[in-house]
Amino acid sequence: MYPLTINHWLTQHAQFRPNHLAFVFDDTRLTFAELNRSVNRMANALRAVGIGKGDKVATVLPNSRELYEAFWAVAKLGAVLVPMSPMVRGRGLINLLNDADSGLVLTDSAHASFLDEVRNELIIPATNYWLTDGEQSNWQSYAALGEAASPEEPPTLDLSGDDLYNIMYSSGTTGLPKGIMHSHFVRSMYGTLFANAYRIRPESVIMHSGSIVFNGAMLTFMPAMFIGCTYVLMKEFSVQPVLQTLASEGVTHTILVPTQIASCLRYPEFTISKMPAIEYILSVGAPLLSEQKEELIRRFPNTFYELYGLTEGFMTVLDKTVSAEKTGSVGRPIWFSEMKIVDDEGLELPTGEVGEIIGRAPFLTSGYYKKPALTADALRNGWLYTGDLGYIDNDGYLFLAGRKKDLIISGGVNVYPKDIEEIIIRHPSVAEVAVFGVPHPDWGETPVAAVRLVAEVSIRELKDWTNQHIEARYQKISAMMLLDEFPKNVAGKVLKNELQERYSAMRKW
Known part of the structure; x- marks a missing residue:
């Protein structure tokens, strides 16, 4: 064979x-x-x-x-x-x-x-x-x-x-x-399956502005070489150079993480009329909040994809043909992949119920290097246990509820941070938000929101506005923390554990 x-x-x-033309980097x-x-x-x-x-x-x-x-x-x-x-x-x-x-x-x-x-x-x-x-x-x-x-x-x-x-x-x-x-x-499998999923052709021009040391880059890095199209690599992400390159190189495909998308959306020239070659914008790395997703789809019709996945190898893709219809979803498994939602005992849950996402695919890792115990915990009978929570709708599309470790249990009720984040981001003064749980003497845990603002509003006013728009009592936030910049790892993910530590330190002052 x-x-x-x-x-x-x-x-x-x-x-x-x-x-x-195979590769572009600076003047090379x-x-x-x-x-x-x-x-x-x-x-x-x-x-x-x-x-x-x-x-x-x-x-x-x-x-x-x-x-x-x-x-x-x-x-x-x-x-x-x-x-x-x-x-x-x-x-x-x-x-x-x-x-x-x-x-x-x-x-x-x-x-x-x-x-x-x-x-x-x-x-x-x-x-x-x-x-x-x-x-x-x-x-x-x-x-x-x-x-x-x-x-x-x-x-x-x-x-x-x-x-x-x-x-x-x-x-x-x-x-x-x-x-x-x-x-x-x-x-x-990355090269073949994702080239197919993203409609990458030999004539495509792919631009990548994030670091290629992270696995998310491989979603177009491998297809670019498999297909034999042009790969444009940026030194780093910076809005103006990225926008200029998207236009000048005739870029057809690019990956952006949610924080980068939010930055680009502040510029009116980030639109299909200025970048007519664009066929594909992929959001990856963290859930893109619905309001930002809807704005991106308005500016770039029929180009938005979203991917949920782990470096360990299970992925779902929201295709551009349904992204406007299934705005809250992160898609469904691609070819040769399967997905289940299971409870803490590993039993499959019915449609619509939140549980742990598990999956199997031909691009699963063989394990963690020199760590057999961790490998055995993550990979069980050929299925990857992701540690993420979500549910599947009647059409088989996945909706995320957050990380299992980020789940807030308030008064015995499960509170999913993403549900609250989706509400807060709608406020016109809010540029970025992250909700996390902190200990509470009566309820066990209570939600707290960290926000970064782009327009002036008092924290009291924003907190009241948020809780007025939250229907369930147990979801109401107990406090807000204002930040000039969110702590993130080098892959652009918000570090909620650091937010929890900062909040605890503030409470001690």
Whole structure:
């Protein structure tokens, strides 16, 4: 049987579509032939220092040409990529790099000092610290190593779909980060199934402005290479450059997290008339509140998609053809995937009842690296237990109720933060909101809302307005906290545990 692996994708495009624009980053514009030669140089440079099948190559890099090429160079060698957030510091670097058994690390001059501080505690060989820019003592210059390496194809490997391709570390919102493993087969499924779900074609132009070290980026990253279309990578998300690039590059597909969508919606030029090539805007990473979703659909008719999913591998997609009709939903499972809503005993619940979302799909992780107990808890009889709450409507569409750990139980009644957030965001002065539970002497827990404002309103007035619009007594918020900026992880998710800690600290003053 032909192996479902990704190591040959770039090679094939370089052979059959050599002059098609493959990759854009800043002033760099590479055809598939040019990109393939550059990736081969990296692969051969890695091979020259002993990196081969199964060896772990870690990156501590922001979005860059080198980070992008590392994904494909490692694939050609059968090695394993460990893309790490460049925001990680100190003990976090030690824990992650050693947990992954990293054999080499690729970074830049802006982050080298953080690695130097912990180098004595890392297992990486002394010669395998590579710097993508400039020169520093004790660091190998990747520019020199790559220039000296051959642009020819490295030797063909005997790879199977089960071979490990990457380890992606979780964002750490629920404790110590876990290394989530994805095989070549899993990434092949990302390439094929999501290209289909998102109508990506060889003529498409995909832009990504978030960090590609996060799994959400793979939703278009893998289809772009599988299909062989143009991939435009931004250094980082900033509204004006993003809007300009969407228009100037004729971008057809882009991913934005809800906070980025909210930022873009403040600009009147963020509309289909200014960006007529757009066919697809995907919201991913956290639930997009209904008011923002409705405004986005008004500005970009028949282009909005939403995805709910976990790095571990279960996903649902809300297709553009039903996004206006099913505004509150995050879609349904795509091909070859299944979903259930279960109670605490694992028994399936009827339509309309809230319970834990579990799913299975051909892109499920094989587990957490070196953590069999955690793997066994998350993956049970082939089903991924997500820890998220939701319900399914009569048409089979999923509606989220929130994280299981974020559920507020007030007076014995379940209170879902998202229901309250949907109300508060409707106030014209509110730009961002997060609802969380705090201890209450009589009710056990009570809801509190943190808000970021764009127009002046008193907290008392906003709290009263909110509770007037909330029908159920047990959902009424007991307090509000005003913030200039929300605490978020590097993937853009609001850290509700930090909000709880801030609120508790305020109460002690």
